Amino acid sequence: MSQSDVIDLQSLQTMAKVFGSLLYFPLTDSNNQTLIQALSQDVALADSDIQAWCNTVQSELPDSLNQDFFLLFEGGEVMLAPPWGSVYTDKEEVIFGDSTVAYRQFLRQHDIELDTGMREPEDQIGLMLFAVSQLIEQQQDIDTVKALFAEHLLTWCYRYFELVQEHARTKSYQQLASLVSQWCEAVQELLELTPKAMKLYR
Known part of the structure; x- marks a missing residue:
């Protein structure tokens, strides 16, 4: 593995963890507030889209x-942009579907545990990004990271980000969805991934 590959993986791991936190916990969560403050002051990110988003x-x-977090991630009577993969890939649009x-099984096979203290689907968008970060942190083979993206995350996430941008009531969540979608596209190109073709029901 070349030095450039190592740097790319470190960046991938960091951003997966950052975006995972921003898409799992409320933006007002104290850890996210600390994270947003750090991003807004990072000289390396000066004049970047991420810093513009922090200002928003x-x-x-x-x-x-x-x-907005409640409507998008916890749900009122109708969830307009469900954050769980199987809602998009399962014909019945249910959580804990076949893709979950x-x-x-994929997570167990690679010794990834996402214990949130709640009984919730592992294919929540933020949790999936945390899993990417864990895989790299554990120095799992890059092919494992590629498989998570191509077979489990990229199959549905772009549609999810479209719905968040369409239905979010704050610019913060609209722009966050756009940022993470663009990042996923960059990762897809960097790792030369072809997402598994799956019919989406949303």
């Missing part, structure tokens, strides 16, 4: 961000 988050009311089961 800091300009919006916490109550508005929390309300397949993904769970």
Whole structure:
């Protein structure tokens, strides 16, 4: 493995962890607030889209961000942009569908544990990005990382990001969905991935 590959993997691991946190916990969560503050002050990110996004988050009311998080990630009567993969890949649009089961087996096979203390589907978008970070942190073979993206995440995430951009009420979540979607496209190109073809029901 060349030095450039190592640097790319380190960057991939860091960004997967960052975006995982931003898409799993509320933006108003204290850890995310610390993260956003650090990103906004990172000289290496000066004038970047990420820093522009940080400014957007800091300009919006916490109550508005929390309300958006509830609607997008926890759900009112209708979930307009469900954050779980099987809702998109299962004909019945259910959580804990067949794709969740397949993904769970993949995680077990590679000794990845995502213990959140709750009984929730492992194919939540933020948790999947945490899994990417863990795989790289454990120095798993790059082919394993590629398999997670191509067979489990990229199969549905672009549609999910479209729905978040369409239905989010705050610019923070609209822009976050766009940022992570663009990052996924960059990863797909970098790792030369062809996502597994799956019919989507959303």
